[in-house]
Amino acid sequence: MRTDPIADMLTMIRNANAIYHKKVVVPHSRIKEGVVLKLKETGFIKEYEVIEEQPQDKMEIILKYGPDGEHVIRKIARVSKPSRKIYRGVTDMKKVLGGQGINIVSTSKGILTDKQCREQKVGGEVLCVVW
Numbered sequence: 001m002r003t004d005p006i007a008d009m010l011t012m013i014r015n016a017n018a019i020y021h022k023k024v025v026v027p028h029s030r031i032k033e034g035v036v037l038k039l040k041e042t043g044f045i046k047e048y049e050v051i052e053e054q055p056q057d058k059m060e061i062i063l064k065y066g067p068d069g070e071h072v073i074r075k076i077a078r079v080s081k082p083s084r085k086i087y088r089g090v091t092d093m094k095k096v097l098g099g100q101g102i103n104i105v106s107t108s109k110g111i112l113t114d115k116q117c118r119e120q121k122v123g124g125e126v127l128c129v130v131w
Contacts, residue, residue: 006032007078010128017063017073028057034111035127036061038104042113044073044130079103079126089123101131 002008009026016024028050039045046062064072080086093114096103103114107124
């Protein structure tokens with residue numbers, strides 16, 4: 001039984017990235033797709049694709065590495081957990097590593113990065129941090 005599917009997905013990405021896998025396949029959900037979309041938009045991953053399958057769809061995530069093989073994702077970690085939700089207002093939304101990293105936030109306007117939250121003046125639950 002899985003209690004935190006987002007944490008499971010982040011762990012799969014972290015493990016695949018650590019051993020230089022080109023791709024990782026995770027179970028699909030709309031919230032996970034929102035997180036992965038923000039990773040793609042901010043340049044932390046190359047691409048992702050939803051694979052329709054029964055009984056559950058899957059997502060194939062293509063990882064990204066630098067020209068000399070260095071990791072683009074140096075750290076990816078869950079912030080808010082099912083046992084302890086972490087919420088931030090727009091005024092509390094700080095930059096990660098001076099803007100080099102991102103917070104991915106679940107808001108009333110959907111899944112957004114911390115920068116988008118500041119632009120749209122909205123807060124929410126901090127799902128994860130990436131740099």
